[in-house]
Amino acid sequence: MSDRLPHEKGFHVSWDQLHRDSRALAWRLDGQGPDNGDWKAVVAITRGGMAPAMIVSRELDIRTVDTISVKSYHSGGGKADQRREAQVIKSPDAELMGNGEGILVIDDLVDSGKTLELVRQIYPKAHFATVYAKPQGRPMVDTYITEVSQDTWIFFPWDMALQYVEPYRGKD
Template sequence: MSDSATTPGRLPHEKGFHISWDQLHRDSRALAWRLDGQGPDEGGWRAVVAITRGGMAPAMIVARELDIRTVDTISVMSYHSGGGAADQRREAQVLKSPDKELMGDGDGILIIDDLVDSGKTLELVREIYPKAHFATVYAKPQGEPMVDTFITGVSQDTWIFFPWDMALQYVEPYRGKD
């Protein structure tokens, strides 16, 4: 079975990039450090807006590191037909917007997500807030043009396993039971 983020015939875990909570925390802090002093207001940022749901943990860490107290969310849903392959994606829709007074055209606002993949979500949000600064922790080549700042690039066919999607479980020893 194939997936949109993998090559045909390859299972998602065959080219997987596993992110632990510790790694996500380190990479999100690195993102904050890269963004520090880069805002339009004497280097500062007015607010952080997380793209839900994946952007919430990185946005919280960035807001903490940069001492930004105003945090909001934007929720975007992409609808799929068929099995959800990239070529079957339909238009994205904003389900929940941040405060309009706060946002304006996005000037001084950091919009944070965990990953930019195809770039469709960020493209929609960028149309709404053209002056916002878009930052992700991870980026795939197809989506890179939609992001202003990111920490780690991964190939388009890499499947990223985020810690909120994983669970710890017992694994049999390689040589069998003792």
């Protein structure tokens, strides 16, 4: 048994890496839309999906970009983040969305799949794409780039600051 806490099995993603992986996601999605390969719009799941959605929309020359805000975590009062039932707190334009056909819904990560499950219920014909996927949530995503283990904590560039980190083994 490991003495490490779950967040200590970390996968650190730099801005450069996120950009490369988001471009790879765009390349994978290119020509896959239902309208002669084109997509109508990109919808980012806030907040983590905003950077990848911007990159995907740029690479695929999709000018219509909207957001959906889903809240599924809350601070545990000093404890690790705790899950709660997901709820939509801001929806994209209803006329644009319809049932989701021709829409790319982008997020940074699918973890448990609860967020994407909720959004998929609302927009069943949308195409769901994430940059990173964990096994538990993978059935909720149509396209992703990199899979990481369920017990890996992904540190995104917007979550990090530059500081000294002790070596994994030893002190020198």
